[in-house]
Amino acid sequence: MNVRQLCRCLAQYSSIKRAVSASRTQQSLLFQQKRYANGYGAGPQLPGQVAPQPGQPEEQTSEKDAGGRQDQSSEWNPTLFKMFESAATTMVSLFVLGLAGYGYHRYYKYLVLQKMEHAFQPGDPVLELAALAGPPPSTAGENDDEHWIRLKEQQKIDAIIDGTDRGHYHLLIGEKGTGKSSMLLDAMQKVDGEGVSMFEAHADLEIFRVRLGKALDYEFHEDYIGSLFSIRGPRDTTALLDIERAFNKLEKIALKRRKAVGKPLVLVVNSTHLLRDDEDGRDLLELVQQRAEQWAASNLVTVVLNSDDYWVYERLKQYATRMEVLPVLDLPRRQAISALIKYRSRYHQEEPKPEILEQVYEKIGGRLSFLNQVARSKDMLHTCDKICQAEKTWFLNNCWILGEDMDDDVMDQQKYASAAMVLAKALVDQEKERGSIYDPETGRMLPQIPLHKAREIMTRADFIKDYDHINIFTIDAQAMVRADSVPMLNAFRQICSEEGFEEHLQATLDRISAIESLGRTREIVAKDLISNIYQIQGRSDKGEGVRISIRAKEDNPND
Numbered sequence: 064m065n066v067r068q069l070c071r072c073l074a075q076y077s078s079i080k081r082a083v084s085a086s087r088t089q090q091s092l093l094f095q096q097k098r099y100a101n102g103y104g105a106g107p108q109l110p111g112q113v114a115p116q117p118g119q120p121e122e123q124t125s126e127k128d129a130g131g132r133q134d135q136s137s138e139w140n141p142t143l144f145k146m147f148e149s150a151a152t153t154m155v156s157l158f159v160l161g162l163a164g165y166g167y168h169r170y171y172k173y174l175v176l177q178k179m180e181h182a183f184q185p186g187d188p189v190l191e192l193a194a195l196a197g198p199p200p201s202t203a204g205e206n207d208d209e210h211w212i213r214l215k216e217q218q219k220i221d222a223i224i225d226g227t228d229r230g231h232y233h234l235l236i237g238e239k240g241t242g243k244s245s246m247l248l249d250a251m252q253k254v255d256g257e258g259v260s261m262f263e264a265h266a267d268l269e270i271f272r273v274r275l276g277k278a279l280d281y282e283f284h285e286d287y288i289g290s291l292f293s294i295r296g297p298r299d300t301t302a303l304l305d306i307e308r309a310f311n312k313l314e315k316i317a318l319k320r321r322k323a324v325g326k327p328l329v330l331v332v333n334s335t336h337l338l339r340d341d342e343d344g345r346d347l348l349e350l351v352q353q354r355a356e357q358w359a360a361s362n363l364v365t366v367v368l369n370s371d372d373y374w375v376y377e378r379l380k381q382y383a384t385r386m387e388v389l390p391v392l393d394l395p396r397r398q399a400i401s402a403l404i405k406y407r408s409r410y411h412q413e414e415p416k417p418e419i420l421e422q423v424y425e426k427i428g429g430r431l432s433f434l435n436q437v438a439r440s441k442d443m444l445h446t447c448d449k450i451c452q453a454e455k456t457w458f459l460n461n462c463w464i465l466g467e468d469m470d471d472d473v474m475d476q477q478k479y480a481s482a483a484m485v486l487a488k489a490l491v492d493q494e495k496e497r498g499s500i501y502d503p504e505t506g507r508m509l510p511q512i513p514l515h516k517a518r519e520i521m522t523r524a525d526f527i528k529d530y531d532h533i534n535i536f537t538i539d540a541q542a543m544v545r546a547d548s549v550p551m552l553n554a555f556r557q558i559c560s561e562e563g564f565e566e567h568l569q570a571t572l573d574r575i576s577a578i579e580s581l582g583r584t585r586e587i588v589a590k591d592l593i594s595n596i597y598q599i600q601g602r603s604d605k606g607e608g609v610r611i612s613i614r615a616k617e618d619n620p621n622d
Contacts (some may be wrong), residue, residue, distance in 0.1 A: 175281065179316050182280035183328055187256030190248065216391055217246050223365060224250035224259055226326030232355035232366040234379060237391030238537050238547055239371050240432030246391075247331055247369065258320070261331035266339045268302040268347060272309075278330075281309050303346060310354050317363035328364045336372035340528065348378055352386075359385040373538035374528050390540045393548075394429030396506030406438040415443070423447055424506065428549030455554035458483075458535055467570035471578045481571050482521040483530060486512075487555040488568070489520050490546060509552055511545035514538060 220235075222228040224247070235243045251259050262278035265271045276283055283305045317328045332351065338344040355366035368375065379386060394402070400420045407413050426447035427433040433450055440446040462483035469477055494510040501507050517536075518524045527544065530536040537547045546552035558564060 175312060176315060178280040179312055180319070182260055182278065183258050183316070183320070185255040185257040187251060187259065187261065188277075189261045190251055190256050216389060217249065219389060220246045221250045221253060223367060224329055225254050226258060226329065226365070229327050229362050229365060230359055231385050231387045232352075232359045233368070234376060234386060234388050235367065235369045235391055236373070236376055236388060236540055237371070238393075238430070239534055240430050240548075241391045241393060242431040243369050243391045244333055245431075247333070247367070251331075258324070258326060259329040259331065261333060264332050264334050264337050266337050266344070268306075268343055271338075271347065272302040272305050275306060275309055279309055279313060281312060283308065303343075303350065306347070307350065310350075314358070314363060317358065321363060327358070327362050329367065330364055331367045331369065333369045335368045335370040335375050336532070338375075340374050340378075345378060348375070349382075352379055352382060356382075356385055371534075372528070372531050373542075374531070376540060388540050392539075394431065394434070395504060396424055396429065396502075397504050399424055399429040399434060399506075402434065403438055403443075410439075411441075419443065426451055426550065426553065429506065430548050430550075433548070433550070451550040451553050454548065454550040455557065458487075458551065458554050459558070461533060461535065464568060464571040466567050467574045469571065469574055471581075474575060474578050477571060477575060478523070479526055479529070481568065481575060482523050482526050483535060484558075484568055485572075486517055486521050486527075486530075486536065486544070487546075488559050488565075489517075490552070491555050491559045507549075509545045509549070511543040514542040514544055517544040 219228070223233055235247075237243055247261065251261065260278045262274045265274060272283070275281075313328070313330070320326070320328060335348075338348060351366065351368075354364075355368075358364035358366065368379075370376065376388065393399075403420055403423065404415065407415055423437055423443050426444075427437060427450055433447075436450065437443045437446045462480040464480050464484055465473065465477060489512065490510045493512065497510070512520070514527065517527060521527070527536065527538065531538050534547045535551065536544055538544055546555060
């Protein structure tokens with residue numbers, strides 16, 4: 064095939080292709096004309112419309128279109144059904160979610176009460192910790208031979224813990240180491256902690272809240288997951304309001320227990336003196352007291368507060384109507400010596416000489432913690448000397464005076480220290496004037512001064528609570544001030560009997576007065592004076608004011 068024949072074939076193929084394309088275009092135009100003629104617009108085919116097909120007769124297409132229009136309403140029914148089905152599914156889902164959330168909320172409240180009720184079942188974490196540490200040295204009644212020290216207050220505390228003594232709330236007050244906590248633990252052991260819960264107080268309200276929650280097995284809604292069901296839990300708030308909520312739950316448990324058992328629950332707050340004597344601490348103490356008064360009146364819960372400091376009693380006394388105060392003091396002489404003899408004979412197989420026992424009692428008195436240390440040691444007198452030296456060092460480190468050469472920057476601290484020294488000297492002087500009061504049964508009575516007189520001697524009213532808090536002086540429930548212990552009184556005697564102590568104390572007081580006088584003195588400087596006589600009149604301390612006038616200078620006839 065030559066080139067001319069090939070070109071002729073390509074021309075024929077192009078003409079055939081153009082003819083086919085023109086035919087298709089003509090058919091499409093005819094199809095669009097039929098759609099407009101039958102009432103259909105341009106665009107995609109809608110449900111129920113039957114579009115004419117190319118090459119289909121017009122009459123057949125019109126018949127199908129009429130049938131589609133008749134079935135148009137029936138073709139919308141599935142869409143409406145799906146809409147209704149979606150709405151019903153949503154409503155059922157919301158109902159199930161709400162029902163599940165309400166069920167969880169009710170179950171959580173029931174679980175909270177069950178857990179709190181379980182906290183008052185026999186057995187207590189405090190008892191378990193005490194068992195690991197060993198038995199306390201003093202927790203016995205008069206007829207119990209298993210303990211080597213017996214306290215008369217134990218029977219009263221036993222009646223409080225087992226629910227026999229009701230209708231009051233109680234404050235145990237006494238110096239550190241007199242056996243208050245030991246008696247509470249012993250009373251709890253006798254009932255196996257049934258119906259009793261005990262926890263340690265703390266100065267921080269958040270820590271107090273956590274410890275209260277641990278004692279009551281209450282989580283303060285921290286484990287609440289109601290937000291998963293779009294249920295809002297208790298709002299975030301202060302620790303004081305959380306403590307109030309815990310007391311509300313405790314009240315429900317107490318009501319249930321009173322119907323079942325007939326005895327109140329017992330809530331023991333140990334070391335209440337650790338609360339700060341500020342606004343937060345007083346608010347917390349007021350909240351606890353309000354609940355204690357209400358529960359004591361209805362025999363629901365007996366609250367027991369254990370404190371070493373007087374300020375707790377002073378605060379509670381303002382609003383107390385059902386409060387009973389139980390002072391816990393040192394052991395009397397006869398009981399302390401008898402306990403030492405029993406302990407030494409049982410655990411050391413020896414019987415101490417009476418003169419040694421007398422020396423021990425003269426050095427450390429009847430303080431339970433000191434007796435426990437001495438009774439366990441091999442050399443009792445050496446241990447007594449160490450205790451006395453430790454008390455003396457503690458007093459000097461906190462309250463020693465610096466004399467007349469002290470700097471004015473330490474004046475505030477020296478006011479605090481000198482006031483303590485003045486009060487210690489007053490107690491020693493009182494003992495010298497009145498003589499030592501000695502009873503063969505109770506032993507030697509420590510010198511004591513009424514609280515208002517002690518403040519008058521110190522010329523300060525605010526320091527005495529701090530002295531009580533650091534265990535230098537103590538204030539009992541009758542508002543009498545004395546040395547915190549016999550070793551502390553021995554330290555007072557040694558310090559005040561040192562040579563030159565009174566002169567050193569007086570020099571310190573004079574230096575403090577001089578510094579204060581300088582602070583109250585105002586200096587007036589006059590500059591550029593003229594040759595005249597100046598006259599100053601008036602007294603500013605009497606409100607008269609000060610007037611400065613110039614008087615003319617008189618001429619001297621001899622000039």
